[in-house]
Amino acid sequence: MWRHPEWWSVALSLAAWIAIFSTPRHAASHQSTAINLLFWLLMVVAMMFPLVMPQVRQAAFHSLWSRRHRAIALFLIGYVLPWLAFGAIVITLQGKLPSDRRASVIVAILIAAAWQGSPSKRRALNNCHRVMPLAPRGWRANRDCVMFGCRIGAACVCACWALMLVCTVSDHSILTMCVATMVAIYDRAALGSA
Numbered sequence: 786m787w788r789h790p791e792w793w794s795v796a797l798s799l800a801a802w803i804a805i806f807s808t809p810r811h812a813a814s815h816q817s818t819a820i821n822l823l824f825w826l827l828m829v830v831a832m833m834f835p836l837v838m839p840q841v842r843q844a845a846f847h848s849l850w851s852r853r854h855r856a857i858a859l860f861l862i863g864y865v866l867p868w869l870a871f872g873a874i875v876i877t878l879q880g881k882l883p884s885d886r887r888a889s890v891i892v893a894i895l896i897a898a899a900w901q902g903s904p905s906k907r908r909a910l911n912n913c914h915r916v917m918p919l920a921p922r923g924w925r926a927n928r929d930c931v932m933f934g935c936r937i938g939a940a941c942v943c944a945c946w947a948l949m950l951v952c953t954v955s956d957h958s959i960l961t962m963c964v965a966t967m968v969a970i971y972d973r974a975a976l977g978s979a
Contacts (some may be wrong), residue, residue, distance in 0.1 A: 790845040790853045794834055794861060801831035806959065818876055824957050825872035828949070829865060832966045833941060836973055837864060839914070840937050844930050847919045856919070856930045863934020867942045875953050886956070893954040897947035901968070906947075910972055912940035945969055 805827055816824075834841075841857055848856035900906050917933045920926040948965040955961040 791838055791841040791857060793854070794841050794857060795838070797861075798831055798834040801827045801834075805831055805957065805962070821876045821879070822869070822872060825876065825953065826865065826869065828952055828957060828962060829868045829872070832949075832952075832962060832969065833864075833868070833945070834861070836969055837913075837937060837941070840916075840933070843916060844919065844933060847921075848926060848930070849921055852922070852926065856926070859927055859930035860934040860937075863931035863936075864938040864941075866935055867938040871942045871946060871949075872953075875950060879953060886954070889954045890951070893947075893951045897951050900947035901972075906944060909940060909943035913937060913944055913973075915940065944972070 805824075808824075841860060844856045844860040845853040915936065917929065917936060919929040919933060948968060952958070952962050952965050
């Protein structure tokens with residue numbers, strides 16, 4: 786496992802998918818904000834963690850051997866912070882949506898389709914692949930890992946906000962989440978081959 790110290794972040798993603806598949810679906814409007822934020826966090830871990838494996842590996846391999854797993858954990862904590870902030874905003878706004886969920890989902894899909902084809906989306910996606918020098922030890926190393934995670938997380942929010950909006954408005958529909966994940970994977974693969 787020393788060649789793949791990121792294995793447990795992949796395991797977290799898999800565990801999040803299992804939790805999502807095994808949790809009964811209820812309309813988000815009937816759930817507390819805390820439950821909705823938990824679903825949001827599960828969605829981010831399931832869908833987004835596999836997309837940032839190169840950055841997770843960078844955090845691990847640019848750290849001393851003895852602190853590789855700590856570096857990964859701090860990167861992932863930093864990564865989810867922008868997503869949680871965005872999720873709190875989306876969940877708050879979701880409570881103000883009209884009761885006709887189908888119309889809200891259609892509008893969210895149209896917004897996501899427009900965003901997917903925009904030059905701004907392409908620039909945001911490029912920012913998801915930035916690198917950052919990391920201090921090798923001490924509190925600076927911890928700070929750098931969290932900051933690196935925050936930067937990549939903020940870039941990913943900018944790139945994938947519309948896809949996640951569709952997932953949330955559709956009450957975390959499994960089908961919607963799977964399609965959005967495939968679109969995000971395609972985006973990353975297309976960027977890598979460009």
